[in-house]
Amino acid sequence: MELMPxxxxxxxxxxxxxxxxxxxxxxxxxxxxxTDMIVNVRRGIEQPAALIDLSSVKELQEIVEDxxxxxxxxxxxxEILAGDTRVQESFTAVAEAAxxxxxxxxxxxxxxxxxxxxxxxxxxxxxxxxxxxSNDYCMKERGDICHVAPGGKRCFxxxxxxxxxxxxxxxxxxxxxxxxxxxxxxxxxxxxxDGMNHLAIEPGELLAVLHLxxxxxxxxxxxxxxxxxxxxxxxxxxxxxxLNQSGDKIEELRIALTAVNPYxxxxxxxxKFSGVKLDDNVLNEIAEMVQSQAKPMRTTTVxxxxxxxxxxxxxxxxTAKLSQAS
Amino acid sequence: MKNFVSMTLNGRARDDAIPGNMLxxxxxxxxxxxxxxxxxxxxxECGCCTVLIDGKPRHACLTLAAVCDGAEVETIESLETxxxxxxxxxxxxxxxxxxxxxxxxxxxxAAEGLLRENPDPNxxxxxxxxAANICRCTGYVKIIEAVQAxxxxxxxxxxxx
Numbered sequence: 001m002e003l004m005p006x007x008x009x010x011x012x013x014x015x016x017x018x019x020x021x022x023x024x025x026x027x028x029x030x031x032x033x034x035t036d037m038i039v040n041v042r043r044g045i046e047q048p049a050a051l052i053d054l055s056s057v058k059e060l061q062e063i064v065e066d067x068x069x070x071x072x073x074x075x076x077x078x079e080i081l082a083g084d085t086r087v088q089e090s091f092t093a094v095a096e097a098a099x100x101x102x103x104x105x106x107x108x109x110x111x112x113x114x115x116x117x118x119x120x121x122x123x124x125x126x127x128x129x130x131x132x133x134s135n136d137y138c139m140k141e142r143g144d145i146c147h148v149a150p151g152g153k154r155c156f157x158x159x160x161x162x163x164x165x166x167x168x169x170x171x172x173x174x175x176x177x178x179x180x181x182x183x184x185x186x187x188x189x190x191x192x193x194d195g196m197n198h199l200a201i202e203p204g205e206l207l208a209v210l211h212l213x214x215x216x217x218x219x220x221x222x223x224x225x226x227x228x229x230x231x232x233x234x235x236x237x238x239x240x241x242x243l244n245q246s247g248d249k250i251e252e253l254r255i256a257l258t259a260v261n262p263y264x265x266x267x268x269x270x271x272k273f274s275g276v277k278l279d280d281n282v283l284n285e286i287a288e289m290v291q292s293q294a295k296p297m298r299t300t301t302v303x304x305x306x307x308x309x310x311x312x313x314x315x316x317x318x319t320a321k322l323s324q325a326s
Numbered sequence: 327m328k329n330f331v332s333m334t335l336n337g338r339a340r341d342d343a344i345p346g347n348m349l350x351x352x353x354x355x356x357x358x359x360x361x362x363x364x365x366x367x368x369x370x371e372c373g374c375c376t377v378l379i380d381g382k383p384r385h386a387c388l389t390l391a392a393v394c395d396g397a398e399v400e401t402i403e404s405l406e407t408x409x410x411x412x413x414x415x416x417x418x419x420x421x422x423x424x425x426x427x428x429x430x431x432x433x434x435x436a437a438e439g440l441l442r443e444n445p446d447p448n449x450x451x452x453x454x455x456x457a458a459n460i461c462r463c464t465g466y467v468k469i470i471e472a473v474q475a476x477x478x479x480x481x482x483x484x485x486x487x
Contacts, residue, residue: 008327009346009392038349038388039369051346053393103458105376105383105436231457232371 004042008050015059015177015208018052022204023179025050030206032060032075033110035102036118044129045141046119060113060208069214074113074207078163079104081112090217093166093240097223100162103232113207116164116174116187120157120195120262121234122148122299140196148298156297157195157262160234164191164264165256166223169242170216175209176201184211191263198262219244220322225258226310228302235259236302237311239290241318248277248323253286255315260294260307267293267315278323286319287312329392336360336404344391351375353391354401362402362431366460373459376432376439377401383439383458402431405438413483414438414476423472425463433459437473446477 010025012018022028027049031037040046054060060075063084070086081087082098101107101115124138124147137143140155148156164187172187190207192200201207225238238258244251252274255267267290276282291312296304328343335358344353354360354377363386366374375386378400405412411419414437424430433456440447440455447455452473453466461469 004347004349004352007347009329009390011329011392011395034388034390034393035370035385038390042368051390053390055393102370103373104455105373105385105458106370108382109379109384109389231453
């Protein structure tokens with residue numbers, strides 16, 4: 001058991017106060033549900049001087065519907081997101097992804113924003129202080145080398161959120177708020193291919209709202225992940241699929257992956273299947289394309305080759321399922 | 327820095343000055359002296375530390391005590407009435423849902439949260455509702471029977487009333 005390090009706790013009641021506190025407090029971090037953050041603080045892989053708890057900020061807990069679509073506050077819990085009939089019907093993959101996060105207890109207080117901003121994970125990083133110390137730490141935290149790819153200069157810790165790939169196939173956007181203003185960007189743009197620094201969010205910026213655009217709501221979508229324990233676990237590999245078909249031909253296919261790259265990866269070059277009739281051969285080609293873009297490394301106890309194969313199999317199965325359903 | 331916190335703990339209002347970095351589990355066990363809630367994995371993986379906050383199951387080892395300001399916190403100590411076990415506790419006792427007993431307080435509180443929301447769960451709903459709690463002894467079959475027995479007992483009491 002590790003003792004909690006010393007830090008102050010602030011409990012702002014609106015977004016303005018939250019971002020101001022964050023700007024004024026050196027070394028502060030935001031915390032919402034804390035299902036992952038508190039574990040990381042306890043293990044010493046996060047060492048905040050202060051935590052800014054967002055659980056009292058009411059405006060972050062609202063789901064607003066208008067002509068543009070659904071606007072989901074970052075502190076909406078995964079349980080509420082998964083249970084919202086509008087999300088279930090129009091953005092099915094997002095609801096399915098929320099139910100796939102950890103276990104039901106985590107979902108009842110873990111949040112949308114927390115899952116989107118989840119830190120990348122690695123076998124050599126998500127460990128206790130004494131474990132990492134006895135292994136000379138790693139380049140993501142205090143150390144110099146990468147134990148996954150020794151000799152390399154990059155960190156391959158895997159993005160392991162479930163909601164992000166599902167939101168990506170629906171072309172979601174997010175609001176980022178800082179002390180100096182608010183900007184709206186595409187969700188895909190807040191991630192980059194760097195396990196050490198995977199969030200392209202400025203220090204102090206708060207992800208406040210997830211926008212699910214109505215224009216993307218008409219087509220079926222679905223999400224599935226492979227994990228060691230079916231009841232509660234981070235993904236070993238996961239895929240969200242969105243399909244627009246006319247007759248038996250693909251109009252547009254979107255697939256996003258999680259846990260196989262340092263960021264949630266929107267699969268490229270799927271437009272080559274537009275206008276193509278979906279049969280077994282095409283499904284195999286889709287699986288191959290997915291596998292070729294998944295780059296799992298030795299960041300979990302399960303071998304990378306298995307995760308690459310399984311992510312292709314999931315994408316194939318989900319595409320077939322959506323095509324039969326529509 | 328200390329945070330001033332007013333919470334209702336097991337039905338009784340209390341005010342405390344709590345360091346911002348204190349976890350609810352440490353507050354319950356070390357400050358209040360309620361040692362029924364157990365520390366298992368320290369990381370939200372086992373569910374031993376499950377308590378109810380505003381009626382919903384939550385990990386006391388991943389919750390900062392100061393965040394419970396204004397909240398209603400319920401622990402395993404709240405369940406007995408006048409020395410008698412609650413229906414869920416009796417279910418675990420009579421159906422042998424506990425062996426070593428370490429996961430039991432968390433299991434019972436998870437079941438309490440489940441049955442308040444869904445008083446008549448089928449087996450699948452019980453498995454899903456309790457999925458965040460690990461037991462290394464029973465193999466879960468007896469735990470599911472315990473929750474089923476408790477649900478029946480609660481329902482039959484309500485019918486009689």
